[in-house]
Amino acid sequence: MLEFHETQDTARKTIFVEVILPLAISKTYTYRVPYDIDKSVDIGKRVVVQFGKSKIYTAIIYNISDKPPGLYEAKYIIDVLDEEPIVNHFQLSLWKWMSDYYLCHLGEVMQAALPAALKLASETKITLNQSAEFERRNLSDKEFLILDALEIHSELRVSDISKLLGQKTVFPLLRALFEKGIVLISEEISEKFKPRRKAFIILNPFYNDSANRKALFEVLERAPKQLELLLAYYKLEKYQQEIAKSDLIEASGSSAAVLKTLLEKEIFFQENKVISRLSSEELEIFMKFELNESQEKALSQVKEAFSERDVVLLYGETSSGKTQIYIRLIEQMLSEDRQTLYLLPEIALTTQVIERLREYFGNQVGIYHSKFNDAERAEVWQKVLKGEYKMVLGARSSIFLPFQNLGLIIVDEEHESSYKQYDPAPRYHARDTAIYLAHLHKAKIVLGSATPSLESFFNAKIKKYGFVTLKGRFGGVQSPLIEVVSIGEESKRKTMQSHFTSVLINEITGALSRKEQVILFQNRRGYTPVLLCTTCGYTPKCINCDVSLTFHKSSAKLHCHYCGYKQELLNACPACGSTKIEQKGFGTEKIEDELQLLFENARIARMDLDSTRSRNSFQLLLNNFEEGRIDILVGTQMVAKGLDFGNVTTIGIVSADSMLKYPDFRAFERSFQMLSQVSGRAGRRSKQGKVIIQAYDTSHRVISQVVRNDYEEMFDTEILERRNFHYPPIYRLIQLDVKHKDFTKLLNIATSLAGILRLQFADRILGPEAPLIGRIRNYYIQTILIKVEKEGVSIQKIKDALRDILATFEADPANKGAYIQIDVDPY
Template sequence: MLEFNETEGIVRKTIFIEVILPLAISKTYTYRVPLEMTADIAIGKRVVVQFGRSRIYTAIICLISETPPALYEAKYIIDVLDAEPIVNEFQLKLWQWMSDYYICHLGEVMQAALPSALKLASETRIVLNSSEDIDKTLLSDKEFLIVDALELHPELSVSDISKLLGQKTVFPLLRGLFEKNVIIISEEITEKFKPRKKAFIVLNPQYNETENRKALFEVLERAPKQLEVLLAYFKLEKQQTEIAKSDLIEVSGSSAAILKALLDKEIFIQEDKVISRLSFGELEELHDFQLNDAQVIALQETQEQLDEKGVVLLYGETSSGKTQIYIRLIEQMLLQEKQTLYLLPEIALTTQVIERLKEHFGGQIGVYHSKFNDNERAEVWQKVLKGEYKMVLGARSSIFLPFMNLGLVIVDEEHESSYKQYDPAPRYHARDTAIYLAHLHKAQIVLGSATPSLESFYNAKIKKYGLVTLKGRFGGVKSPLIEVVSIAEETKRKTMQSHFTSVLLNEIKAALSRKEQVILFQNRRGYTPVLLCTTCGYTPKCVNCDVSLTFHKSSAKLHCHYCGYKQDIVSACPACGSTRIEQKGFGTEKIEDELQRIFEDARIARMDLDSTRTRNSFQVLLNDFEEGKIDILVGTQMVAKGLDFGNVTTIGIISADSMLNYPDFRAFERSYQMLAQVSGRAGRRAKQGKVIIQAYDTTHRIISQVIRNDYEEMFDTEILERRNFHYPPLYRLIQIDVKHKDLSKLVIIASSLAKILRSQFGDRVLGPEAPMISRIRNYYIQTILLKVEREGVSVQKIKEVLQQILINFDGLPANKGVYMHIDVDPY
């Protein structure tokens, strides 16, 4: 298509672009490019477009052509935002693969991938960045007006600012203000993760000369207390390279005020340095460490198998020194000028790894996760794009970063369920997506775990992945002793005290008497999971979900853990009027409460979702535990991930049966992983730890396998079950959740869909069935499960047929009001 440019007096070709919009729509849309913007167009750049009557969005160019759309007249784009593309070809290929593999829309992948600052829309909320001093002299007239308006109104939408300036698009202006750190995106205001800092004292360099030091003593002759601090400094200087402020105050026996006087006189200088929150034995010397014999062999095998297969599972028990092997592999990538992505399941719990790797690799490291605000994430994005960061540490979202020269991907603790995104779409698994990302870049990938997922271990067994085993704990630390105690036996003998066996209580007492720390694990939060009327059997339930309410003593209310609904505790049964309301079951809150009654002098804290919601609460809790201010830490599965303290010698698992009896095909696998990981928290230094597992079924094979540390036996028994009943890793699962507010309509619609699916896929289709929680947020749920064998059938073709069936089904008038969620590889 040709168009005449009056200004230049020449005929030019009209350019059309296909763009990805950050919306759950099934297609890309074509827009027309004004002649004056033609030279600015490139794949991967952002453009401002109008979609619908009045909505304005930031879209990504994914295709450039000269062909107009056949079915509609293309609108003109409003603006081009970028001088250089912000999304590269590898990312666009990854997005398309995720859309196809996880059966979701390309716009949903874009929405998940880009930081909010890079995808502004009409209703995006803007606020001033209060942490920055704004120099208004550097602002243009229009930027000044925006800042002025934001000072009067704490929060404005993009459309509000558009009306204020009287122009259709304000995205370039907002981009400029964002780059100057003047504004931030309100929906992304999250408390920045603040690393722990410690004050260190150094002598002013001007006093390094002997003569100057003599003069210094003369100056302080009339201030004897200040002189004592100076003498204490010289004493400590001979013993240690760095002198902490707290150490200097303690050794000198003075006060902070006396030290401040020396700082004010500029005799001393205070330096605040970032220090680690956790203490990993295998990471104590990363600047100059030597691999032991087992590590050298493991590293060599890993390198050989990476060259041969590209993907290697590094299977090494907790504290065996896997991280040091990762460091050697990263060093090789740096020598080759290639980038490394290091994935971690829980950034907040693995601060030590981040800080120590930063020490080792310096400014070449970037960190990317949801604890950072949007300005910081956008900055990391740009630095990765420009190649300034040679290594990125991050949670699952860091797979979306614009790597240009990726050479190595490390997925640490690859078995962790937190690598799986559940809601919203795309419901991807970061480990599997990382493998495809590495394939795109022709990069190598290492999966590390002490308790690998059955999928990864199976792939290693069938030689699809390489397998390297690292036995023995680093530094010769002994594995903890594990003792199983029967709750049933102790209940019969009446030696149980509350929810604690006599064996566990004796071990806690012994640990406390030795000034050692204890961790207790209970995989349920709250105080009491169920309230029950013993007269008529009534249980308070959520008004929005089919789930009983959990009593939380801290708020004195009943909580729903699915939708957040709360109500006051009932003192009389609303069904029969009886006051005989009993509490059934127990969560971390009740464990903490009852422990305090038994050990009145012990300092007890709780680590779960409820206790770590508030600002900096998680960091404060870890600091207090590390510094010995807490004797007993009670927690949910959070305590199994990354916690590593030298003084923890006793671990108690309150109720192993609650995990083992969960109705899920992964229950045994996850129970083994959880019990083994929790046990691994004990005795990670010179002292051998002890683990007490309380259970009714003390002979359960999973408990026996944990005691023997026999992962391979667990794998063999589980894989046989999975083969017999058609579950992963031998079969692929696709779960379809059908949701509707009317239960009777839902049953008819879900049955109709299952019938259509069976006509195509036969007995691979199971359901529909109501899941364990059959109503959430007033939507009833029916689940259909599709089991697809891995051999002899094209899973991709099945997905294409399934997607078309669902599109056709969703478009039927009779199915109005229904929602369908597709989850490929539900974990």
């Protein structure tokens, strides 16, 4: 039976909203809407709700109805935060699909999707904004009381303010104070994102008349400081269209008080404008380039393939000019007034590609990645929502943006593992999610790579995707020469210098003498991966994880790359007291250090996770390298990903074996991709490049395939093994990581779960087995793998059955203390 609100002349239905909470809970929750705000609710808007006894959250309205929940009494929503929805129906459909496909909760998808500045959280601390400018007389009595209390106490909680005012609901009042900029609220009910405003000064148009201006000068002669400020304004006006308050005060050498006097006299007016936090430099829009014959043919084939397929794999060798084809496709979208999403695997790539695309499209290009602060991410979100950005360039999280009219998605370097989110949930793959997003918008999607993932190439082979090949390097540049050098042979002949063969040393020397640049690749960061006591064999390990600590020279400490634990470098072995401790192995830090000894005059820099943590470090490093201020760049896989430097002629792969020997069914595929991509950085303009691959196992088939650039042979050999041993792309994988702090209990729980799963899924279950790292952050891990054939089986039925089994299993008190992490398509 429906409840009604009685008014003088009408009877209204009670409205209920089903909301998504940003929590790992399996259901949406239903709340009741107060009558006075029932016209404000809409699907996709944010509402403030109470969940549990005292926690307050931002939730997203998922559905609106007149039906109350059957199992519990609905609480009232506290407030509606938005005038217009900030999440659209495309996004809600995508969130639901991700929740179903990746076996996670809707709230976890919401948590990943929304920028932090658009979310409210659980703690409630209110402080006074010391820099706020406001008139006390404009405050209400209750606002004045809150302000008074905050001047006495530096910080108040919501419960304190409720007692102070003698009322339960104070959230709308706090929101009003926050929007006026008077208070700062930590998380709860805090709208962290506010448009950035800047004060600009405008001369009263009355003084544009020469007679009035002359009179003004005469009056201000008696106030020299005010006259000085006026003259500074006229001087700035010659060079700037808009004059900021801060610029005027700085240029005149005056104080804010002098400017305030001129404002009070109405000689100047002040205008507060919303300005972008993002770079707004006007870049020259340069669109004059011609596609060569191969590119024209490939572009034509892509368009033709789109008439039959929504997904097209563009397979073109490194430096073949895929970006120019993307630009032509984006131009077509702009002419149709549709949006484009251009996905890149790394922020390292976006910094270089961004400048290139802005040359063509100016400031129609929006950028979105994790190095932006919360306010900047929220600003991009709002601009995409309003349709101000016709194109967005970003890393994997940009699939969550509120596109209204998406026409094209480009997934560049589609094979990259960086597109996969590992922690926390949702553990999604941006490439696969982008394909579903394109389906929702009825958009087209291009997957581009010189070394496609086996999944994409297999889908192209079976005609599920369109397939276009782009042959030859752009500008007719020859592919680099690749030479494989045996570390073992050179060690025997004693021609190795540190970790470098004589061949690599000679090539680097030659390149430096010709004023050319060098990139060296070593897929391990840090200085020394392992410290070893040569007396008793002791190796320092992390106290939280089953992994040895890596020595970092920059911090002079031992680091865990899994949990972040650090400890001081050992002077003596804690096990036997010996001082004979040796460093085994080498990372990028050590390579950088030893290169400096070998090439004293060379300018050497390092690109890895440690050297690029700060916000602008990528850009600075890339700019310095591009402008020739760095001679040798040492890096991890970051240097392999699509970077384009015209003066790089020599590439050195310091140790190819470490990738090939990794215990993972994708090791050979990834090694081929990595070695090919690194090799592709050499000789990308007029000069032919040279690649030196150092290895112990020089006859390994993957190295041979890289030298011959034979992707198809690699694919054929790998696909045969995948078919024989039931791995993707022939089979689907679902990985369950069972975790517990007690190792014995974990073994019992994981074995029990595997037994239950075998009853349902038979021989599709592998495990439980300890993974490569058996303990991380004090949790022991056992892995269960589910292999599901693609033909003749409904993967959705498998997932539904798995959900039911796990729900029952987790509810069992015998399994208390354990938790299960689900990863669909884990590798």
